[in-house]
Amino acid sequence: MQRLRRGMHAQILRRLRAPRLPHHSSPSALGLDAQPLRLLAAGGKTLFAWFVPALGAAPAPAVVVMHGWGANASLMLPAGAPLHAAGFAVLLMDARCHGASDDDDFTSLPRFAEDIETGLDWLKQQPGVDSARLAIMGHSVGAGAALLCAARRPDLRAVVSLSAFAHPREVMLRFLADARIPYPVLGWYVLRHVQRVIGVRFDEIAPLTSMRRIRCPVLLVHGTNDEVVPFDDARRLQAAGLPGAVQCLSVTGGHDPSQAIEEHFPQLIDFLQRSLATAAEMDVARAYGMIHPGAADT
Numbered sequence: 001m002q003r004l005r006r007g008m009h010a011q012i013l014r015r016l017r018a019p020r021l022p023h024h025s026s027p028s029a030l031g032l033d034a035q036p037l038r039l040l041a042a043g044g045k046t047l048f049a050w051f052v053p054a055l056g057a058a059p060a061p062a063v064v065v066m067h068g069w070g071a072n073a074s075l076m077l078p079a080g081a082p083l084h085a086a087g088f089a090v091l092l093m094d095a096r097c098h099g100a101s102d103d104d105d106f107t108s109l110p111r112f113a114e115d116i117e118t119g120l121d122w123l124k125q126q127p128g129v130d131s132a133r134l135a136i137m138g139h140s141v142g143a144g145a146a147l148l149c150a151a152r153r154p155d156l157r158a159v160v161s162l163s164a165f166a167h168p169r170e171v172m173l174r175f176l177a178d179a180r181i182p183y184p185v186l187g188w189y190v191l192r193h194v195q196r197v198i199g200v201r202f203d204e205i206a207p208l209t210s211m212r213r214i215r216c217p218v219l220l221v222h223g224t225n226d227e228v229v230p231f232d233d234a235r236r237l238q239a240a241g242l243p244g245a246v247q248c249l250s251v252t253g254g255h256d257p258s259q260a261i262e263e264h265f266p267q268l269i270d271f272l273q274r275s276l277a278t279a280a281e282m283d284v285a286r287a288y289g290m291i292h293p294g295a296a297d298t
């Protein structure tokens with residue numbers, strides 16, 4: 001029986017392991033002067049990242065950018081140039097088991113969140129970064145991890161979520177259906193075992209749960225034709241969040257964030273600039289009619 005359980009464990013981890021893709025591009029290809037980094041993460045692992053400092057001498061707001069499952073930092077590079085042009089410092093990260101970061105026995109939404117926190121903690125120590133003005137942009141699992149971070153960290157000022165799912169149990173049920181693993185026969189064991197391996201119940205790390213705890217502004221960006229995560233997940237996440245603090249931007253397209261980044265980035269930049277603005281900057285914006293008196297800052 002013990003041998004059977006070990007075999008099942010190995011099989012489950014193998015089936016759920018994210019593919020590791022090499023970087024297909026670099027910041028220099030987009031004209032960005034980036035510093036390659038190795039950041040020390042949980043368990044002694046190191047994470048690869050590109051840091052693009054903001055222009056100018058004054059400490060600037062910063063954004064951690066995290067990819068989704070089976071992707072890497074290079075696939076999020078289209079976000080780097082407009083963020084940098086808008087005055088943000090940018091940290092594009094590879095999660096564990098992805099890109100050029102260290103391998104591990106497994107990765108998960110909580111581990112993605114740990115890796116994001118490693119990036120946030122590193123940014124807070126940089127002299128060119130305003131440690132009081134930090135935000136996260138994440139895609140898919142990276143978006144769920146960004147929301148989990150925001151639920152835990154009151155120092156975050158904003159989250160941009162690209163194609164986040166509502167609950168990992170629903171994602172796993174879709175995976176089981178695609179793999180033709182019947183839930184009553186074996187699927188229930190897979191779900192229970194995965195929760196045991198990652199060390200936390202799905203309910204505790206679900207983006208729906210995180211949204212109820214987040215107090216900073218959140219922008220949910222979701223494709224109306226997303227076949228991986230239904231658009232209705234974005235509506236559910238918005239309904240679960242703090243009233244008035246959560247915006248939902250529907251975009252034409254699927255799960256891939258590139259179209260949303262390319263076509264709607266002015267709206268994403270506007271959200272981040274408002275959310276991370278200093279009090280003096282907000283006063284200037286109001287004085288010039290960019291924000292009406294009494295309007296919410298977000």
